[in-house]
Amino acid sequence: xxxxxxxxxxxxxxxxxxxxxxxxxxxxxxxxxxxxxxxxxxxxxxxxxxxxxxxxxxxxxxxxxxxxxxxxxxxxxxxxxxxxxxxxxxxxxxxxxxxxxxxxxxxxxxxxxxxxxxxxxxxxxxxxxxxxxxxxxxxxxxxxxxxxxxxx
Numbered sequence: 001x002x003x004x005x006x007x008x009x010x011x012x013x014x015x016x017x018x019x020x021x022x023x024x025x026x027x028x029x030x031x032x033x034x035x036x037x038x039x040x041x042x043x044x045x046x047x048x049x050x051x052x053x054x055x056x057x058x059x060x061x062x063x064x065x066x067x068x069x070x071x072x073x074x075x076x077x078x079x080x081x082x083x084x085x086x087x088x089x090x091x092x093x094x095x096x097x098x099x100x101x102x103x104x105x106x107x108x109x110x111x112x113x114x115x116x117x118x119x120x121x122x123x124x125x126x127x128x129x130x131x132x133x134x135x136x137x138x139x140x141x142x143x144x145x146x147x148x149x150x151x152x
Contacts, residue, residue, distance in 0.1 A: 003088040007078065010092025011099065018100035018126040025114040034116070046122045047110035063105075071098055086140050093133030100126035 001009075029035060029045040037043055078091045101124075104111040113122035 003078075003082045006088040007092040007095065010089060011096040014093060014096025014126070014129045015100050015103070018096070018124060018129070019103060021125050022100075022104065022112040022114070026112055029114065040118045042116040043114055044116045044122050046113040047108070048113050048122075049110045067098060067102065071095065084140055085143075086136070090133040090137035090140060093129045093136060097126040097129035097133060100124075100129070 025043065025045050029043060031045045031047060033045055035043045074091060074094055078087060081087050101111045111124065111126075113124050113127070115124060115128075116122045
């Protein structure tokens with residue numbers, strides 16, 4: 001399986017898990033309701049109209065432009081770095097997370113957030129995938145080369 005297909009598979013899994021968990025929250029938790037899950041971790045139902053931590057709320061066109069530019073840049077990087085080991089993984093994670101939230105914006109006019117940690121804004125699985133995707137991408141970009149490659 002090539003890197004494009006691997007990235008697409010990761011994207012599809014992230015979108016499926018994200019949309020399934022958001023649907024569960026929308027159907028089982030009222031907006032504003034909070035359910036204690038485990039040691040300070042709560043399930044809440046929040047509708048986020050902005051981006052990260054509800055920034056740029058109400059800026060629909062601006063949000064779309066920013067997200068669009070970021071996705072084009074990601075795909076350009078991916079297309080020009082297919083030789084990098086594991087580059088497909090963060091690409092799929094980032095695309096899946098972004099598209100999961102875009103689906104919410106198109107269907108519902110806002111993103112459903114539901115995981116609430118102490119002293120932290122609510123977030124969802126798409127946000128988690130984006131955050132982890134950035135960390136994995138940094139690793140892929142900065143990972144040390146093997147000893148033979150360092151000698152050249």
